[in-house]
Amino acid sequence: MSFPRLLSPLHIRSIRLPNRMIMGSMHLGFESAADGFARLAAFYAERARGGIGLMVTGGVAPTPEGSFGPDGTVLADEHGVADHRMITQAVHAEGGRILMQILHCGRYSKHRELVAPSAVKAPISPFTPREMSEADILATIEAYGRTARLAVAAGYDGVEVMASEGYLINEFMAPRTNKRTDGWGGDLAGRLRFLREITRKVRAALGDKLILSVRLSMVDLVEDGLTAEEVVAAARAVEAEGCDLLNSGIGWHEARIPTIAHTVPQGAWTWATARVKAAVGIPVAASNRIKSPDMAEALLARGEADLVSMARPLLADPDFAVKVGDGRAEVINACIGCNQGCLDPIFSGGSATCLVNPRAGRESRFRSSPTKASKRIAVIGGGPAGMSCALEAGRRGHAVTLFEAGPELGGQFLLARRVPGKEEYQATPRHYAFELAAAGVELRLGREVGVEDLDGFDQYVLATGITPRALNLPGADHPMVVGYDEVLSGRKAVGERVAILGCGGIGFDVALALLGETEPFDAAWGIDRSFAHPGGLRPAAPPPSPPRRIVMMQRKPDRPGAGLGKTTGWIHKAVLQRRGVEMLSGVTYLLIDDKGVHLSLNNARHVVEADTVVVCIGQESRRILLPDLAALGKPVHLIGGARESARLDALAAFEEGTRLGLAL
Numbered sequence: 001m002s003f004p005r006l007l008s009p010l011h012i013r014s015i016r017l018p019n020r021m022i023m024g025s026m027h028l029g030f031e032s033a034a035d036g037f038a039r040l041a042a043f044y045a046e047r048a049r050g051g052i053g054l055m056v057t058g059g060v061a062p063t064p065e066g067s068f069g070p071d072g073t074v075l076a077d078e079h080g081v082a083d084h085r086m087i088t089q090a091v092h093a094e095g096g097r098i099l100m101q102i103l104h105c106g107r108y109s110k111h112r113e114l115v116a117p118s119a120v121k122a123p124i125s126p127f128t129p130r131e132m133s134e135a136d137i138l139a140t141i142e143a144y145g146r147t148a149r150l151a152v153a154a155g156y157d158g159v160e161v162m163a164s165e166g167y168l169i170n171e172f173m174a175p176r177t178n179k180r181t182d183g184w185g186g187d188l189a190g191r192l193r194f195l196r197e198i199t200r201k202v203r204a205a206l207g208d209k210l211i212l213s214v215r216l217s218m219v220d221l222v223e224d225g226l227t228a229e230e231v232v233a234a235a236r237a238v239e240a241e242g243c244d245l246l247n248s249g250i251g252w253h254e255a256r257i258p259t260i261a262h263t264v265p266q267g268a269w270t271w272a273t274a275r276v277k278a279a280v281g282i283p284v285a286a287s288n289r290i291k292s293p294d295m296a297e298a299l300l301a302r303g304e305a306d307l308v309s310m311a312r313p314l315l316a317d318p319d320f321a322v323k324v325g326d327g328r329a330e331v332i333n334a335c336i337g338c339n340q341g342c343l344d345p346i347f348s349g350g351s352a353t354c355l356v357n358p359r360a361g362r363e364s365r366f367r368s369s370p371t372k373a374s375k376r377i378a379v380i381g382g383g384p385a386g387m388s389c390a391l392e393a394g395r396r397g398h399a400v401t402l403f404e405a406g407p408e409l410g411g412q413f414l415l416a417r418r419v420p421g422k423e424e425y426q427a428t429p430r431h432y433a434f435e436l437a438a439a440g441v442e443l444r445l446g447r448e449v450g451v452e453d454l455d456g457f458d459q460y461v462l463a464t465g466i467t468p469r470a471l472n473l474p475g476a477d478h479p480m481v482v483g484y485d486e487v488l489s490g491r492k493a494v495g496e497r498v499a500i501l502g503c504g505g506i507g508f509d510v511a512l513a514l515l516g517e518t519e520p521f522d523a524a525w526g527i528d529r530s531f532a533h534p535g536g537l538r539p540a541a542p543p544p545s546p547p548r549r550i551v552m553m554q555r556k557p558d559r560p561g562a563g564l565g566k567t568t569g570w571i572h573k574a575v576l577q578r579r580g581v582e583m584l585s586g587v588t589y590l591l592i593d594d595k596g597v598h599l600s601l602n603n604a605r606h607v608v609e610a611d612t613v614v615v616c617i618g619q620e621s622r623r624i625l626l627p628d629l630a631a632l633g634k635p636v637h638l639i640g641g642a643r644e645s646a647r648l649d650a651l652a653a654f655e656e657g658t659r660l661g662l663a664l
Contacts, residue, residue: 003293003324005300010053010283010307012244014209015097015157017053017307020300021321024247024287024309025101025160025215026342027058028361029351032071035364037083041090042363047314048096051321053307055096056160056213056247057087059103059167060151062143065113066104066168075100075147081154088155099213100151101160102144102202106168107177108253117172117194118179124254137184137194140168144198148205158211161202163234164249169195170217173234175534176224188230196237203242213245214238218272221251221259221527225535231272232279239280246280247309248273248287257525258571260312262337263421264289265521267299271529272536274304285309291335293324312342315354315361331434333357334427340651344566356428358388358655368662371396375458377664378403380449380625383411384653385640386463387432392661394439401442401457403449409433411465412641413650415488419509420518451628459635459664462626463657466619466641471501475592484510484616495611499597500552502616503560503583508572510614511550515579519544524578543578550581551608553599557586584608621645637664 010017028043030036044055061067061074075084084100091098107116107129115136116129132140144161151159163169171177172194178185184193203212216235220226226234235246250269251259258264269288277284286305290296296308314320317333324332333356341355354360374397379390382404390402408414410429417426436443444453454460468483470476484506486492498514500507522529523541532538554560560583561573576583588600596610621642629636639660640653 001294001297001329003297003329006293006297006308007325012211012283013158015211017097019051019053019321019325020307021053021296021324022247022285022307022309023047023052023055023314024311025056025058025162026311026315026352027068027346029346030361031058031073033351037086039361039364041086043361044087044096044098045090045094046318046363048091048094048098050314050317050319051325052096052314053321054157055091055098057098057100059101059105059162060147061104062102062147063104063140065109065111065115066106066140067109067111068105069110072105072109075150076143078150078153081150084151084154084156092155097157099158099160099211100154100156101162101215102147102151103162104140104168106171108167116168116177117185118177120177120179122166122254134182134184141194141197141201145201145205148202152206152210156210158206158213158244159202160213160215160247161198162215163195163238164215164217166220166222166252166254169198170220170252173230174220174222174225176220176222188233192234192237195234196241199238199241199243211244212242213247214243215247215249216276217249217252218269218276219250219531219536220534221255221257221537222535223537225252227534228275228531228536232276235276235280239282244282245307246276246282246284248285248305250288256574257527260288260337260343261339261568261571262424263518263568263571263575264337266291267295268521270299270304274302275531277303277305283307289337291337293329293332312337312354315342315352316357318360331431333431334424336422336424336428338425339565339567344568347566353655355651355654356431358658366658366662368392368396371398371664374398375664376456377401377459377461378454378457379461379463380454381411381463381465381640381642382406382409382443382445383463383465383640384413384650385465385642385657386411386461387429387436388654388657389461389463389639389661390441391432391435391439392658393664394436394441396662396664398664400440401444402436403453404443404445405448407446409436409443409445412485415485416509418488418490419513420516421512422509449625451625451632454629454632457634459637460629460632461637461639461660462623462629462642463640464622464625464642466645467622468615469618469620471615471617473589473591478592478594478613480611481592481613481615484614487614488513494548494614496548497596497609497611498548498550499608499610499613500550500616501554501589501597501613502618503552503554503585504616505564507552507554507616508561508564508576510616511552511576511581512572514548514550515576515581516547524575543580546579546581551584551610552576552581553584553587553597553608555587555589560585619645
């Protein structure tokens, strides 16, 4: 497929963008580290080298109270300019272009000094903000101008004003959070005044040559959010004040509707961007769940946007744009929307990387260099750890043979593709298969390897993964008892009444798979594309009758799913609850017989009637070959599930394999 629109250049002010691909703003979590700016410089330089048309940094606060938290990034005086210049110089040396995003968190700040237009506490924050006085408001507008001038001094190609997703400017715009009765609230003109004044101030600070982007919420997805007409009015207001580019934001962080997780259909929000594009004369960028060049080209062709903003796809593959330009789009390392390496760590106080690309965020640390002495290396196991180790070792010049008992690469990772919403996961083993071939790694698939197959190698990497933990309970050998791997692989049929033992990630995946195809997204989550009501919301449609009665249970007294991903776990729980899945905590399993699972709960005996009992109680490392390999007297490395089986963790497995491959 060709991509004439995606690859067409665009001039904005004095700056020429070579294509229509933007890397959208994303907080990376290492901004405040001792080497944070050096890491940022390496991160953005690699993506500039990869051909992306324009990048936007993570949010930089104009004032301390507007920062993410006590260690948030602030640019309020000249002392920070030199740090930021490290980023711009690195990007410009690679021929790239980059904007600095100015972001005041408002009531989303994670410290006690937070401020907002009104003293309305956010449901996702422990603190109630202080209502800003008029003096506070005027000082904040001046601070935006000052930070924009500092961004110019640091060498940025412009700035982006963050006015979406429930942060301070968005809080002024929406009746949900702006209860003021003075000139900064009330009617739409009053609620948009803060946005207009900031846009005007920043435009003046940038001068005539640099880019001013405004990230505007195209649909708020919260009660008392903006109406469709108000969103358009906001877009026209910033256009009138000198905005050059509108970037799309979708939803507020407190919205109870998923916007970017793998459960969200690709391109789910382009309708909201298209509505705004039709109303303004400046370029508009679409965002959220646009991960393939085919989709990007199609939406540009339909006239729904002028550019496409992607963040996580550029974590997964920094060479995304250059591969599109070189006609190699099919070898892009696709983002799978899992959030496990990027957003989950960020919202838990960590730093971002990428499950399918462990080098993301570690560019200066994960450096690959040719080996000085090529070795013959056997990697046993073609799951995440084995694939990533074999790839890095092969790229460095080792003679690598990768053994996998299954007919294809992927290991336990392949089970995810049977879970509705996770079909994209199958793209990762496909990508690794291509890259392994390009690196000269020999693949031997389709049969269990024995020690007799491993003669003549210099080193061994045991990446044989895990085996599901067996159930130790009277009746564990009953014909109705099956393993999660047997269900997700389709090897065992499942009845109409299902008991799932275990409420971790695997248990949730099994329940989702047994419910079958997902509901239409808009109907299930109450999204109104006609935008007839503020926030773009409507009542969710009644759920369809579930194909099975499912009861999940766990021994732990914690809430079921407590260990799921920070940004996706709540989605899975909401789906299962909507579909009538029952969840029990603090149970004691007693036995299994023809009736089902006998258990004790709250000191009373119960029977969960079942036709099928699915065991999801953990894993054990699979190390069958370890004694024989150790006896050969050659170095043996244990990685992934074969080393640590506490939980299935593809993020750790990909990273561990990459580290070892770079070190062998």
